[in-house]
Amino acid sequence: MRPGTGLGLGLATLYMSAIVLVPLGAVVWRSRGDGWSGFWHDVTTPEASSTLRLTVGVSLAVAVINAGFGTLIAWVLVRDRFAGKRFVDALIDLPFALPTIVAGLVLLALYGPESPLGVDLAYTRPGVVVALLFVTLPFVVRTVQPVLIELDREMEEAAASLGATRATIFRRIILPNLMPAIAAGTALSFARAISEYGATVLISGNLPFKTQVASVHIFSQIENDNTTGAAAVSTVLLLVSLVVLLSLDLVQRWAVRRD
Amino acid sequence: MRMRTGGRFARATGLVVAVTLAVGAAACGDDDTAASDGSGGSVDLVAYSTPQEAYADIIEAFKADGHDGVDVSESYGASGDQSRAVEAGQPADYVAFSLEPDVNRLVEADLVADDWNSGQYHGMVTDSVVVLVVRPGNPKNIESWDDLIEDDVEVVTPNPFTSGGARWNVMAAYGAQIQQGRSEDEAQQYLADLFANVIVQDDSARKSLQTFSGGAGDVLLAYENEAIFAQQSGEDIEYIVPDDTILIENPVALTTGGADDQAAEDFLDFVYTTDAQRIFADHGYRPVVEGVAEPNEFPTPSGLFTIDDFGGWSEVSSTFFDPEDSVMADVERGIGVSTGG
């Protein structure tokens, strides 16, 4: 091991433990309060399973839409040229800058009952999807952009000179190179979507069994002094995220090996 | 090397960020909190969110009444959240919540004495009633609880599992049915019909008021003082006090730490004075002290009932609001299943 690895690793672990790992561990520990049967019960009540299915389902939809549109936007920002492009590029990070409560409020104003655009998505699942799309916008765009920029045009040019159509070039040369980045951004946007509270809570209407996301359900469990139940559902969400993040890691390694 | 031209700008950006942070950190140095130097003691007030404006005025009156050396810190939030925060160790001398169970939580945690409600006013400092808030001119002609279950009426109320205010709403609706002579089963069926008309369940009472003000729904179930506050804030709404409705009683208490604190005791005494109760009344709360309200300021509904008519909150919480097995759990599930889950 190089000098400094041990010390650096030790300090990094300490920092992460104190702030992230031990507190999250306490939540998981807390969910064991009623034993395994209690845990299973807490996550399979009609409310819990409905909200988990809704949250995961909506987040998957959001992740897929982001994979598509995020790649498109990254493509346009890298390969296209138009006035104001740098400004548009700078705007992509805006969702990070806006507090989620404000985002929620503004989306409700635009796409809710008093919408100047005549679109009323309030208290519906599409409304939840729109709020989540706002919050997760930067993820795929920002992971794909650097890769697109670094992409070696020679292969594309060689393929073109051999008579390949643009569609074929995209499908067989560009896309495989972008896949790890797209996968990374998609996984991050999924992880972010399942945990979102502020932006969705206003536009969703929190209708149980219809538009109540997991974060609100967890909050409701805490409100009813059922901390163990809240911890149980949170633990499930954490596990789902871990699985998604680990899968992403696998996809990236597989893609690198294929090169 | 392509980074070369950017050097100056990188430093500039860093400078902008650093200066912003430094200005902020420096600004925190001078603490220009008004008036009090804390020489008269301090009171940590932790309350639910709606009486914020009222307490601002009451604290001012308190200080003007010979307590200007007292430093009162204020914290407002959802009743349940605040109660849990105090339970988790948030410093508090004087606590004011929306409903009794939030005080009982602290009693069980040995943070509030058992006899907090043994005084003349049973620990309650203000009253209110559940009202029906409607659009100006009342276009859907809503006059009573029965109108709420009509087909074309959209109702707004918070979620009873996250909001204390929603629980008062539910018990008012249920109680009104019983009061009108219906059976328990019929009253529960009414709740199911009512919630089938609910289009959005915000997580707090104040949020549902804002949802309604924002244009959603035909009628909002809310506290009377909330409706009055909205009107005073310029919102364009009307409200109807149904004949049959529940008396909302808001508790206050001193924590065990606060009970040792002379300033906190003085403050608790002060909120029962005519001056303080008058301030509450000006903000839409019904005073508990006799003679403070003007004769017709807060008319008493003919069919007014209280939570004690249903066994008190401990009974009601488990029968109606247990998340897994209760009347409201069945109601929510019934709707969920019928709308496809």
Added chain:
Amino acid sequence: MTDAPSPVVRYGMRILALGYLAFLLVIPVGLVFWRTFENGIGPVIEALSSPLAKHAFTVTLQVASIAVVANTIFGVAVSLLLVRHEFRGKRILNTLIDLPLAVSPVIVGLALILVYGRLEPVGGWLSERGIDIIFAVPGMAMATIFVSLPLVVRAVVPVLEEVGIEQEQAAWTLGASPIQTFRRITLPAIRWGLAYGIVLTLARSLGEFGAIAVVSGRIRGKTQTLTLFVEERFQNFDEHAAYAAAFALAGVAVVALVAMNISRPEES
């Protein structure tokens, strides 16, 4: 030279991308801007100069500063670890760093209270020694650090990987110490990635609401951040003060983001 795409395809893609951005991003943010300034700039300044707003701004900056500094140091250190060093468990560390993104703010608050609350073992021990974490600035800083943890790392790692190790190795062979190498070779090389990560961390820290709401105690003038102030003003039908404060929050972050983006050299 690859065939240029047909104009139809090129314009089609551009319109689709820009249209998506317009409806999802530009118009909503424009609405915030419009609602903030619809009565002119006077009311905005007035709303932001109230003592409570100033206190909230101060608290926010205090907490955000701590989070930015802490996560920058951590971020650079961990990036170096991940890219330049080998050790077992590297993949696990990599995954764990992204975990905070997936945690709901309600849980962040709950998690921190379970460990550092006054009535819990660790928190109680600290409290007896006069160190208050929850319901005070340290707890709020921890919550903010938690939610913005991955940002610097994720911005710096790709740059570190791309820059490569040759220059650093050259410096070592010439006798430079690790610190000298870091300061004069590595740091300048990752400058832009680091700036981006810092600006994102600042933006995230300024905008944090959910977790802070749980651990702060909401004590006006003492632990009320600007985001909590925004919520309070909304709840009291004081929309103008709420939008003004939200604009201030977003404004600082947006200015930093745009300045950084525009002054970054054009990618080749």
